[in-house]
Amino acid sequence: MADKLHTSLHEVIGHASGQINQGIGQPKETLKNYASTLEEARADLVGLYYLPSEKLVEMKISPNAKGIGKAAFDGYIRNGLLTQLTRLNLGDDVEESHMRNRQLVAAWAFEKGAKDNVIEKVVKDSKTYFVVRDYNKLRVLFGELLREIQRIKSEGDFEAGKALVETYGVKVDQEIHKEVLARNSKFKSAPYSGFVNPVLVAEKDAEGNIIDVKVTQPGNFTEQMLDYAKRYTTLPDVN
Ligand SMILES: [Zn+2]
Structure with missing residues (x-):
């Protein structure tokens, strides 16, 4: 439910929101090859920020704010830092825009929240886990990153956009990747799924x-x- 709601918010109020400042070109021109990753990050962050909101419950869009918010945050961080790596071969960089965005958002939040232990990296029986310890602070971090990425898009700030994507979204921690591939090897489900639309x-x-x-x-x-x-x-x- 949290995942579906997040996708819906991503599409409807994520991609559909935000404005470009007057006199600034379209992101494809200003942000070039980073435009798509940054736009996906912006849409994801809008969804993440609003998911734990009571307003969604009031509007009968979400069954509850707290549980849905926690499930979405847990799943997002786990996927961005671990699970999605099952799609890559060892040694590969992250290339696809949605995947770059998810790693960018999760890795940025992990780093910025480190001093407050917002997300804790736990190793247990030689398995790595990323455990969200403070959902409220994580939501504030998502809001801060959303503000910055919206600024980058609105102002067409190529250098800042490039720095965010290249620092957090592209390179893979090789030790973690090895571990994820080994842990996933017993599961036979395909790493990608497609949809046949009505x-x-x-x-x-x-x-x-x-x-x-x-x-x-x-x-x-x-x-x-x-x-x-x-x-x-x-x-x-x-x-
Ligand atoms: Zn999208």
Whole structure:
């Protein structure tokens, strides 16, 4: 539930929020190859910041604030610092934008919260764990990073954006990576999963008014991707 809510907030109030200052170009021009990672980080941070909010419960979007917030924070830190490494071969850098963003956010929060023990690195039976010790302080840190990344986007501050991504989002701790691959080796589930989306088909009356929308299911993933390629390749990339 926390994960689904986080994704929803990421898409709806994350990507849809924030403004670029007057006279500043689009992120693709100002932040160049770092634009996508920083935009994903901004959207994730909006979601993380608002997840523990009572307002979501009041609006009947979330069943509770505390439990959902804790589950989301635990899962996010664990994934950003450990789990997502199952997707990489040993020695590889993190390349994909969403993955760079998740490591950036988690590693930045771990480092900035170290003096207050916000996230504690625990090694038990030669296994590494990242345990969130202070959810309120972690939320404040997420807010601070969100403010900085929004500033970078709004002002088109390439150097600051580059420094954040390169410092926290790209290089992998080789010892941790080895450990994660070894711990994961007994699990056979695929490291990536894809989705076959429903296709909405409008039904019209004789005058062409839409009278109903039917939810249909395409045959398989390949068919859907080929269909998307045929119909949407003229669009700029938006995700
Ligand atoms: Zn996104």
